[in-house]
């Protein structure tokens with residue numbers, strides 16, 4: 708049995724065409740069912756539904772053989788996973804945003820200090836350290852846009868796609884940190900034990916990604 712970890716929502720939706728190209732269809736719609744383990748048209752392949760940020764944990768500890776997770780989630784999780792493929796789905800960017808009246812260029816001069824609220828503390832820490840800026844990180848789990856508006860922080864580090872969330876809250880994107888997309892991650896031990904079927908699946912995903920490019 709091969710177990711694939713996916714999160715509900717955009718990763719599940721965007722993974723469906725790649726699964727279809729690999730000849731796999733899921734047998735249930737996670738938006739309609741409360742089931743957490745879903746069968747597929749391949750009797751030896753099942754999908755487990757987990758929180759986006761739990762995908763690396765499931766794959767690393769063998770709760771799933773492989774999974775799909777955003778680069779943001781993987782960088783926050785750290786090492787321990789084989790990452791063979793950029794699936795080019797759920798594309799967005801990690802950026803710094805502030806209120807329009809905040810002087811970001813002045814705030815990030817060498818040796819300065821800035822208060823940053825974010826869910827992505829590893830990425831933010833690394834980014835400001837590379838600039839030589841001292842950062843006071845405030846960990847949040849959502850609605851980061853509120854932080855600069857309420858005086859909780861000077862800036863946020865968050866995902867941006869269309870920019871409409873920032874715009875709706877009168878924030879401006881002042882710096883792009885990196886492009887983000889979702890990656891296929893594989894448990895290294897599973898790859899040894901189930902080499903042939905996993906390799907075939909990875910190759911099918913790779914071909915599907917290439918043909919969509």
Ligand SMILES: Nc1ncnc2c1ncn2[C@@H]1O[C@H](COP(=O)(O)OP(=O)(O)OP(=O)(O)O)[C@@H](O)[C@H]1O
Pocket residue numbers: 714715716717718758759760761776777778779780797798799866867868869887888889
């Ligand atoms: N607006 C967006 N446009 C495109 N991709 C996005 C966007 N927001 C997030 N993503 C990508 O999709 C992935 C999954 O996002 P999703 O919103 O489903 O989970 P989440 O709510 O961030 O995670 P969790 O449930 O663990 O808190 C993110 O890790 C990111 O890589």
Ligand SMILES: O=P(O)(O)OC[C@H]1O[C@H](OP(=O)(O)OP(=O)(O)O)[C@H](O)[C@@H]1O
Pocket residue numbers: 865866867868869870871872873
């Ligand atoms: O630049 P935008 O297109 O507005 O997307 C950015 C938003 O998307 C993500 O949130 P979430 O997944 O909660 O939002 P979504 O499902 O509405 O995209 C992210 O945390 C931003 O808040």
